[in-house]
Amino acid sequence: MSKRVTIDPVTRIEGHLRVDVEVDAGHVKKAWASGQMWRGVENILIGRDPRDAWAITQRICGVCTTVHAMASVRAVENALQLEIPINAQYIRNMIMLAHGIHDHIVHFYHLSALDWVDVVSALQADPGKAASLAQSLSNWNGNSKAEFTKVQDRIKGFVGTGQLGIFTNGYWGHPAMKLSPEVNLMAVAHYLQALEVQRYANKIVSILGSKSPHIQNVAVGGVANALSLESQSVLTMERLLAVKEWMIKLDDFVKNVYLIDVAAIGGFYADWTKYGRGITDYLSVPDIPLDGKGTVFALPGGYIEGGKIESHKPITSFNDKYFLDGVSEAVTHSWYNYSGGNDKSLHPYKGETTPNYTDFQDDGKYSWLKSPTFYGKPMQVGPLPRVLNMLAAGHEPTKKYATAALDLASTVAGAKVGLDALHSTIGRHAARAVGCAVQSDELMKQWDLLLANMGKGDMKTFNKPTFPKGEQMGVGFHEAPRGVLSHWVVIESGVIKNYQCVVPTTWNAAPRNEKNEPGAYEACLLGNPVADPEKPLEVLRTVHSFDPCLACAVHVVDQENNPVVTVRAV
Amino acid sequence: MRIVVLGVGNILLSDEGVGVRVVEKLEAEYIVPPEVEIIDGGTCGMEMLDQLEDLDGLIVVDCVRHGQPPATPVLLKGDQVPVFFKTKLSPHQISLSDVLASLELTDTAPKTTVIIGIQPASMSLGMELTPEVAARVPELLATTIAELKVLGITVEARS
Numbered sequence: 001m002s003k004r005v006t007i008d009p010v011t012r013i014e015g016h017l018r019v020d021v022e023v024d025a026g027h028v029k030k031a032w033a034s035g036q037m038w039r040g041v042e043n044i045l046i047g048r049d050p051r052d053a054w055a056i057t058q059r060i061c062g063v064c065t066t067v068h069a070m071a072s073v074r075a076v077e078n079a080l081q082l083e084i085p086i087n088a089q090y091i092r093n094m095i096m097l098a099h100g101i102h103d104h105i106v107h108f109y110h111l112s113a114l115d116w117v118d119v120v121s122a123l124q125a126d127p128g129k130a131a132s133l134a135q136s137l138s139n140w141n142g143n144s145k146a147e148f149t150k151v152q153d154r155i156k157g158f159v160g161t162g163q164l165g166i167f168t169n170g171y172w173g174h175p176a177m178k179l180s181p182e183v184n185l186m187a188v189a190h191y192l193q194a195l196e197v198q199r200y201a202n203k204i205v206s207i208l209g210s211k212s213p214h215i216q217n218v219a220v221g222g223v224a225n226a227l228s229l230e231s232q233s234v235l236t237m238e239r240l241l242a243v244k245e246w247m248i249k250l251d252d253f254v255k256n257v258y259l260i261d262v263a264a265i266g267g268f269y270a271d272w273t274k275y276g277r278g279i280t281d282y283l284s285v286p287d288i289p290l291d292g293k294g295t296v297f298a299l300p301g302g303y304i305e306g307g308k309i310e311s312h313k314p315i316t317s318f319n320d321k322y323f324l325d326g327v328s329e330a331v332t333h334s335w336y337n338y339s340g341g342n343d344k345s346l347h348p349y350k351g352e353t354t355p356n357y358t359d360f361q362d363d364g365k366y367s368w369l370k371s372p373t374f375y376g377k378p379m380q381v382g383p384l385p386r387v388l389n390m391l392a393a394g395h396e397p398t399k400k401y402a403t404a405a406l407d408l409a410s411t412v413a414g415a416k417v418g419l420d421a422l423h424s425t426i427g428r429h430a431a432r433a434v435g436c437a438v439q440s441d442e443l444m445k446q447w448d449l450l451l452a453n454m455g456k457g458d459m460k461t462f463n464k465p466t467f468p469k470g471e472q473m474g475v476g477f478h479e480a481p482r483g484v485l486s487h488w489v490v491i492e493s494g495v496i497k498n499y500q501c502v503v504p505t506t507w508n509a510a511p512r513n514e515k516n517e518p519g520a521y522e523a524c525l526l527g528n529p530v531a532d533p534e535k536p537l538e539v540l541r542t543v544h545s546f547d548p549c550l551a552c553a554v555h556v557v558d559q560e561n562n563p564v565v566t567v568r569a570v
Numbered sequence: 571m572r573i574v575v576l577g578v579g580n581i582l583l584s585d586e587g588v589g590v591r592v593v594e595k596l597e598a599e600y601i602v603p604p605e606v607e608i609i610d611g612g613t614c615g616m617e618m619l620d621q622l623e624d625l626d627g628l629i630v631v632d633c634v635r636h637g638q639p640p641a642t643p644v645l646l647k648g649d650q651v652p653v654f655f656k657t658k659l660s661p662h663q664i665s666l667s668d669v670l671a672s673l674e675l676t677d678t679a680p681k682t683t684v685i686i687g688i689q690p691a692s693m694s695l696g697m698e699l700t701p702e703v704a705a706r707v708p709e710l711l712a713t714t715i716a717e718l719k720v721l722g723i724t725v726e727a728r729s
Contacts (some may be wrong), residue, residue, distance in 0.1 A: 040695045199620040213614030
């Protein structure tokens with residue numbers, strides 16, 4: 001007999017996601033992903049000044065603030081075909097890259113590592129052996145026996161008080177936890193060090209963005225940072241040097257701890273390269289523009305069909321017609337109505353946001369997320385599509401870090417772990433770490449580019465926008481930490497007429513589309529093992545591997561005192 | 571001495587943003603001494619770790635569902651504070667509670683924490699507070715100033 005397992009809410013994510021799976025003989029045979037919050041922010045923007053949209057949209061979410069700000073100004077600039085000064089591009093690029101690195105470090109260590117790492121087991125570890133192991137993998141200076149002993153004592157103190165605090169909801173001792181106590185201790189030590197290191201990324205965003213949380217320096221037409229090599233109270237050489245110092249510290253952690261840990265833990269869990277494949281149609285957009293118009297990019301993007309690298313089709317500019325024409329959204333299984341019928345799919349410029357809540361219907365409407373498609377097909381977006389598209393485009397740094405990660409995973413696993421292993425639950429973590437190392441290189445390059453340009457005497461950061469009469473349409477896309485983010489704006493005589501945000505988690509956590517095809521989470525969960533339906537840790541592993549973030553909505557649903565996991569026979 | 575007055579909430583969801591509105595008003599109308607930092611935390615989480623570390627006092631202003639009629643203020647202190655973070659009284663407290671739990675783990679949690687809250691009348695989409703909650707903002711501000719006084723801080727009205 002099968003069992004229906006409902007996880008509501010999925011914990012350690014931002015926002016409210018419900019996942020249902022039908023489990024038969026220890027494996028998932030059917031899955032539903034349901035966004036439990038209404039995202040109606042688009043309606044708030046209609047009738048407003050397009051220059052204010054970025055400040056409003058960055059309040060949608062607690063995690064991805066800067067990404068919405070960037071996509072929004074890009075959309076308005078695209079509608080006006082407004083070029084921005086190259087300095088503004090470099091400053092925005094650094095904010096996006098630092099934000100992305102912050103997001104990836106926090107996601108791996110603080111939001112998902114505990115699906116794989118057993119904190120309680122770390123108490124049994126021999127700190128000396130753990131240190132030798134860690135030193136054999138990396139020359140990071142936080143891998144000493146003294147450091148690991150200190151961490152173990154700290155956790156003992158925590159567990160001793162009976163208050164696990166932030167570790168309360170873990171599935172400690174679950175049979176799917178396979179790491180040795182020493183590997184667990186190493187990972188817990190790095191969890192604590194990551195808390196320290198993530199702040200450097202945040203400081204970079206704060207200085208360049210003038211404020212954190214919620215940056216303040218962005219403007220349609222550029223950035224509001226005044227540049228000067230000497231004068232105080234603006235972005236000075238002194239501040240830029242501090243920023244560089246934090247970049248170097250971040251880079252050390254990303255390359256010598258994060259990338260190594262993910263490859264090693266991936267090697268120990270090589271089994272998990274068999275699960276979570278799901279949708280292998282991969283979409284990413286190019287980012288980190290190197291000119292004012294967005295026609296040359298440091299990081300390539302594109303589309304890969306069926307996981308075949310050689311099928312890569314590039315997306316090459318902010319005006320890329322192939323991307324612009326390909327996106328549409330359906331609401332057949334979503335709690336919205338389209339005026340022209342719910343069996344249709346609408347291009348975002350024609351998008352509608354009219355709620356129609358029905359309750360959870362297995363074969364009908366069951367999510368507040370819409371179902372986006374690219375030329376009629378559901379996509380996977382995120383670090384894996386990003387890294388595969390960069391590899392397909394021949395991006396050398398991506399090749400270097402991907403090879404390093406796969407080689408280390410192969411050594412740990414004692415068997416060859418090839419590129420194909422990336423199409424999996426654990427592969428998404430590996431791709432995120434590879435992408436993060438690439439971003440770290442690029443962050444320092446952008447700093448050099450800004451300084452070189454300022455050295456030529458160019459201090460320009462803003463081109464004033466002017467809004468003509470009549471209608472303009474624009475898209476702003478950004479390869480955000482969780483994947484393709486696009487804002488679509490229609491402006492009429494200087495006022496917003498329509499606005500749609502197509503966010504990464506909508507692509508991945510989408511319900512079935514108008515053709516009844518499952519979204520990426522739903523597809524990736526099929527065949528996923530579940531040893532104990534009461535403790536569906538393995539389901540969480542696959543869902544968390546996408547780094548879900550549903551707060552692009554935060555409409556409150558009362559959930560007081562409800563159990564997180566419920567199981568019933570079907 | 572380091573003290574933070576933190577306003578949290580989503581300003582796109584009417585009363586949900588009341589915490590942000592109160593700290594904006596505090597900043598606009600009063601001069602606070604340098605040891606006090608006023609933060610508009612919005613809906614943010616881990617990004618605030620740095621700013622909330624090793625504090626002598628943390629005052630959180632937030633929309634709190636505490637089972638009372640709409641626009642009823644509440645002040646949570648001492649033993650009630652952990653309860654606030656364990657039960658789901660506020661829609662975004664998951665991320666703030668993660669930040670505070672992380673600070674506990676690294677032994678850098680605030681020495682004292684108080685929560686100044688108010689029962690929302692509406693959390694529907696909109697950038698304005700409801701009139702009922704807006705009418706109580708001066709009172710929430712006065713409570714914030716009184717709690718600063720408990721910590722030995724006097725603020726000065728801007729002229």
